[in-house]
Amino acid sequence: MGFPLDIPGLIDSLARKLLYAWVRPQVFPPDVAELGLDPAKPVCYVMQDRRYSNILVLLEQTERAGLPPARAPLKAGTVTAKRSFFFLTRAQAFTAPARYRYGHSPLLIRLVKTSMADAGMDVQLVPVNILWGRSPRVQDSILKALFAETWRPPGHLRQLMAVLLHGRGLLVRFNAPLSLREFVDEGLDEERTLRKLSRTLRVHFRRQRQAAIGPDISHRHTQVEAVLATPAVRTAIAAEAAESTAPTADVEARARKLALEIPSDFSYGVIRALELFLNWLWNHLYDGIAVHNFEVVSHIAPGNGIVYLPCHRSHVDYLLLSFIIFQRGLTPPHIAAGANLNMPLIGPVLRRGGAFFLRRSFKGDPLYAAIFHEYLHLMLSRGFSVEYFLEGGRSRSGRMLAPRTGILGMTVRSFLRDHGRPLVFVPVYVGYEKLLEGRSFVAELEGKPKRRESLWRVLAMAGRIRREFGRVHVNFGRPLALGEFLDGFKPGWAEEDVGAGAAWVRQATDAAADELTRRINEAAVVNPINLIALALLATPKHCIDECTLQRMIGHYQALQTQVPYGPMAVPCLEDAADIVATAERLDAVERVGHALGDLFRVPPAQAALLAYFRNNVLHLFALPAVIACLVGHNPCIDRRRFDDAIVDICLLLHAELFLRWPPEDLPAVVEAALAVMSERGLVRQQGEQLRAPEVNSPEFAELRLLGETIRPTLQRHFLTLALLQRYGSGRLTRKALEEKGHLLAQRLAMLYEVNQAEFSEQSLFAGVVGNLLAAGLLSEDAQGRLLFDRGISVPAERTEFLLPAEVRQTARRLAANEEG
Numbered sequence: 001m002g003f004p005l006d007i008p009g010l011i012d013s014l015a016r017k018l019l020y021a022w023v024r025p026q027v028f029p030p031d032v033a034e035l036g037l038d039p040a041k042p043v044c045y046v047m048q049d050r051r052y053s054n055i056l057v058l059l060e061q062t063e064r065a066g067l068p069p070a071r072a073p074l075k076a077g078t079v080t081a082k083r084s085f086f087f088l089t090r091a092q093a094f095t096a097p098a099r100y101r102y103g104h105s106p107l108l109i110r111l112v113k114t115s116m117a118d119a120g121m122d123v124q125l126v127p128v129n130i131l132w133g134r135s136p137r138v139q140d141s142i143l144k145a146l147f148a149e150t151w152r153p154p155g156h157l158r159q160l161m162a163v164l165l166h167g168r169g170l171l172v173r174f175n176a177p178l179s180l181r182e183f184v185d186e187g188l189d190e191e192r193t194l195r196k197l198s199r200t201l202r203v204h205f206r207r208q209r210q211a212a213i214g215p216d217i218s219h220r221h222t223q224v225e226a227v228l229a230t231p232a233v234r235t236a237i238a239a240e241a242a243e244s245t246a247p248t249a250d251v252e253a254r255a256r257k258l259a260l261e262i263p264s265d266f267s268y269g270v271i272r273a274l275e276l277f278l279n280w281l282w283n284h285l286y287d288g289i290a291v292h293n294f295e296v297v298s299h300i301a302p303g304n305g306i307v308y309l310p311c312h313r314s315h316v317d318y319l320l321l322s323f324i325i326f327q328r329g330l331t332p333p334h335i336a337a338g339a340n341l342n343m344p345l346i347g348p349v350l351r352r353g354g355a356f357f358l359r360r361s362f363k364g365d366p367l368y369a370a371i372f373h374e375y376l377h378l379m380l381s382r383g384f385s386v387e388y389f390l391e392g393g394r395s396r397s398g399r400m401l402a403p404r405t406g407i408l409g410m411t412v413r414s415f416l417r418d419h420g421r422p423l424v425f426v427p428v429y430v431g432y433e434k435l436l437e438g439r440s441f442v443a444e445l446e447g448k449p450k451r452r453e454s455l456w457r458v459l460a461m462a463g464r465i466r467r468e469f470g471r472v473h474v475n476f477g478r479p480l481a482l483g484e485f486l487d488g489f490k491p492g493w494a495e496e497d498v499g500a501g502a503a504w505v506r507q508a509t510d511a512a513a514d515e516l517t518r519r520i521n522e523a524a525v526v527n528p529i530n531l532i533a534l535a536l537l538a539t540p541k542h543c544i545d546e547c548t549l550q551r552m553i554g555h556y557q558a559l560q561t562q563v564p565y566g567p568m569a570v571p572c573l574e575d576a577a578d579i580v581a582t583a584e585r586l587d588a589v590e591r592v593g594h595a596l597g598d599l600f601r602v603p604p605a606q607a608a609l610l611a612y613f614r615n616n617v618l619h620l621f622a623l624p625a626v627i628a629c630l631v632g633h634n635p636c637i638d639r640r641r642f643d644d645a646i647v648d649i650c651l652l653l654h655a656e657l658f659l660r661w662p663p664e665d666l667p668a669v670v671e672a673a674l675a676v677m678s679e680r681g682l683v684r685q686q687g688e689q690l691r692a693p694e695v696n697s698p699e700f701a702e703l704r705l706l707g708e709t710i711r712p713t714l715q716r717h718f719l720t721l722a723l724l725q726r727y728g729s730g731r732l733t734r735k736a737l738e739e740k741g742h743l744l745a746q747r748l749a750m751l752y753e754v755n756q757a758e759f760s761e762q763s764l765f766a767g768v769v770g771n772l773l774a775a776g777l778l779s780e781d782a783q784g785r786l787l788f789d790r791g792i793s794v795p796a797e798r799t800e801f802l803l804p805a806e807v808r809q810t811a812r813r814l815a816a817n818e819e820g
Contacts, residue, residue, distance in 0.1 A: 012071070016056050023167035025061065028174070032065045035126070035176055042076040043068040043124045043177070044111070045085040048205045049153055053163050054130045058085060061172050074107075077114045077121040081107055085128075088201050089153075104194050112194055115184045124177035127201060129208045131173075132159075133166035133269075173208065224259045227374045228252075236370035251367070258371050261342075263356050264334050270352035271322075271332060278323045285436075285469045291324055292475040292525065292570050300424050300479055301330055305383050307411060308333050310428035311400060311520050312389040313616075314437055316472075317430050321387065322354060324474055334379060336388035336407060358407070376407070377414040383421055386411075390517060394437070398615030400521055400658055402767055403513035412509050415482050419494065427477035427516055429523040431530075431616060433470025434586050438609045470529065470586050477523030477568045485512055518658045521619050522566035528579040529588055531556050531572055533614035534621065536589065536602050538708035543592075543601035548698070550576040552705060555680055556621060563672045565620045566660055614709070619657040621709055623650065623666075624673045628707035629714065631683055632700075635692040642690055646670055652717050653710075655771035656764065682706065719744055720768045724778075724792060733784045734769055741765040 029035065037043060045062070047054055062070045074084040086105040115121045154162065183197045227233060233255065241251045282289055300306065308325075310317050322332035337355040341347060351357070362369040379386060390408065391401035415423050486493045489508045496502075535552040536542050544552075553576040560571035572579070580600065583589045588606060592599040602610055626649050630642055647663055661669055674690075677683040681699040684691040693699035720741050724732070732740070742762040769786075772778040779787045 012056075012059070015052075016060050019053065019056050019163070020060060023057070023163070023170050025057065025170040025172045027061060027065065027172045032067055032174065035174060037067070037124060037126075037177060041122050041124050042074060043084060043126055044074055044076070044107075045070050046088060046125050046127045046201055047085060047130065048088050050087045050089075051130075051154070051159055053132075053159060055085075057130055057170070057172060058128055065174070067174070076111060076123045077118045079107075079110050079114050088198065088205065104198060108197070109194065111180060112184065112190060112197070115180055116190060116193070122179060122181035125180060125197075125201075126177045127175040127204050127208075129171070129173040129175070129205065131171040131209070132162040133169055175204065175208070223375070223378055224256070224263060227259050227263075227371060227378060228255060230374045232370050233367075233374055236367045240367050255367060255371060258368050259375070261339075261357065262372055262375050263351075264354050265348075265351045266334070266354050267352040270349060271326060271354070274319075274349075274353050275323060275326055278319060282320075282323075282472075287468075287471045289320070289324070290471060290473045290525075292473065293523075293568060294324070294328060294476055296476045296479055297325070297330065297426060298328070300426070303422070304481075305380055305421050305423040306333070306385040307380075307423065307425050308385065308387040308428055309390055309425055309516055309520065310387070310430050312391045312394045313398070313430055313432060314394065314435055316432075316436060317389075318355075318387060320430065320472065320474060321428060331385060333385040333387035336386070338393075362406075373410055373414075376410050377417065380411065380414045380423065381418045381421070390513060390520070397764070398612035399618065399656075399764075400517055401763070402655075402770065403517050405509050405513045408513055408516075409506070409509040412482070412505060412512065416493070416505070419483060423482045425480040425482065425512075425516055427480070427519040427523055429473075429475045429477060429520055429525060431473040431475075431525045431527055433472075433527050433529045433582070433613075434468070434588075435609075435612070436469070438612065468586060470582070471527065473525035473527060473570065475523045475525050475568065475570055477519045480512070480516060480519065482512070485515070514658070518660050519568075521658045522660050523568040523570075524565070524617050524620055525570040526556075526560060526572040526617050526620065527613075528572060528574060528582040529586065529610070529613045530617045531579055532583040532588055533610040533612075534617070534709055535705070536600065537607070537610055537614055538705040541601070542607055543599055546580070546598045546600060548702065548705075549580065549600055551698070552702060553579055555682070555702065555706060558676055558680060559621060559624050559673065562676045563624070563669065569620065618709065618713070619659060621706075622653055622657050622659060622713075623661075623669060624677065625706055625708075625710035626650070626653075626714075627670070627673055627677065628682065628703050629710060630707075631690050631692045632704045632707045635695075637690050639688045639690060643667070643670070649714070651775055652768075652771060653713065655774055656713065656767045677703075715748070716741065716745060716764060716768055719748070720765060720772070721792060724786070724788060729788050730781065730785045732786050734766075734773075734780065734786060735784075737769055737786060738762055738765045741768070 045058060047058065059069070059071045062068065068084065070083060070085045072084055074081040086107040088105070090103045090105075111123055115123070178197075178200065180197075183193055183200075186193070186196075188196065237248065237251050237255050240246070240254075241248045244251070297306070308321060310321055318335045318337070322335070326332045332354050335350075335355045337350060337357050339357045339359050341350060341355070342357045347357070356375070358372060359368065362372065376386075388407050390403040390405075392404040393401070395401050411423075486508060489511060490496075490504055531553050532549075534556055535549055536544055538552075557571065557573070557576075560569075561573070564571070574582075580589070583600075584591060587603070588610060589600045590603055592601055623646075626646065630637060630645060647666060650659060650661070650666060651663070653659060674683060674685065678685055681693060681697075682703045684693065692703060720737065723737060723740055723744070739762065742765050745765070769778070773780070777788060777792055781787055
């Protein structure tokens, strides 16, 4: 509700004096003669929105500048008004359609009507911009940034805070007058003249505001109406009204409510406030943030739409990525966030920081699905950068999760609808040395239910801000241009009329998801905690002497640098002693003094957490670890048998670890890895045979430790294959096999003290089964039962001779005795 304009003169005067005891306006132009006002013609000032503080500023500044006073009555022809100003917009509830805000001012209607009847009448319309705080980007205070000028009309409390915080930064700009007569003389009818004049004034205010605070990219404010007007949403509304027999108006109201539930409400003020807050937070949480290969983004940003695809390890991910992008001069992306984060206080801040919210499932609500699809298409087609997580949720194990292709499929279909602007996916790897959510992840892996997000959990986490969390690495991987990818997958795609159920689009989406997941993994950054976890968790009791620990770190570093996983992977080149010191400082390991030399061990509470960091980079060392397993458990192995086993085993591991090598590239990579391992004394090549070092040598022990890195993964595959052979073809469904593998792995872990919380995780068994299906070793019949032939015995044999005899025998016995 606006303030009445007939404020008694005394109250008016007192309010102005009180206001100007605080504010110090900067007025443009400094010399009002530059406006070129005609003293013979009446002047009427135009402001964009009705705000009491702005009225007071206008009244005061017109008198101080010697302009025709705004508080004086307006007389123009037969039109009279108590004051010489009006507002371009009307006060309106936010949930109402945006068009109602732009109803014409009654005074403007009277002026146009009268001037059309009186050819000698003219009025000088002077637009006046009044901005409190101007650009949030230049603010140095979180509060000032939050309450700086935005595109969103402020409420009374927000406006009061803006006056208090930005009174000394007030900007008042009087602009060159518009002649009402010039618009009337164009010969348009009254309604069209009013629309053109209002549109001209709106464009003027928009340009002035954009120059001061940046462009308006608040979707909630500008694009909800566009989404609701699309044919797809109108069709969904009509379908729901017909199906439910509800009045169309009720369905439209529900559609509007859903549309307001989804979009971001981007605010430069909140973005700047978050930048200041996060800069403080990172300095208190981390030793530093290392950014790698950002030039990838700088190169493609001009002229391309960008979809950022980071791995999802923590709630910090999206805050960190937006911070980095904004700090480097690019607009932060709009981030797809789960509706569970749309909680009191936190949700509105995230929304204004660029988050848009989506439900976990669209099933059963086609109207919601249609609205979300159209909103995403609107953002992408207009070139806004977007961010979402292919994994769906945060990884609890530290591995890349299998991609969920729902929102990726929407992105592909959006591009097929409108591919005038190129669209590029940018994979992003985020690596931590310590996680804020680490303990809760371990608890969930141990079977405890996932806790719902809440404001109290966020506040509780704030108490950990002073703890040490090491360094964070953010690496931008190889971009994937969607148009080029589709050219290779489906030549001529641009000329096709893609129907709603085109099978090739689903196949292309799945292929793109696999490729993008591999590229995220390919951009992995190895940090000291990753190396410590790889070395220590391979030992039987998670304890190792200092010399062996440093030698194992040296082996991993040599493999990293001499056999790089991919062009974007970043190795850890720190000295081994410094790496150990970092792990000690972050409480990842503890030093145990001993007369024969210090030992390092993993505290019992840290073992599961360290497994998380080992899994972050397991794929980088999977191939050398498989080589070590083969040679370590088969001290003399024929090269042909070795090569066949490598191909089959990597085929099994491919989907779980998203390995980057196709089968034809494996021989060259294997040769390079063998050369490094031979140079370091871990493997001996004699003619057509590969031999392990002498059993009593330190190198043999180190070879076995390197192989232990991958052994738990291979055990899962072996257990799955043993269950299949035990039951036979057509006896188990996919779900039953996953469940049985999960239960038997739990038992095996207890028998052999496997101190890895994720070892028996059911989702990992789901990945194993999915890999076997993708490789064609399994298939499903109409009832969902798994079918296979004798070919399944080949990979079973390959994994069998990678494992110790006692593990093989126990696994077979458990599978044979399993009754469920």
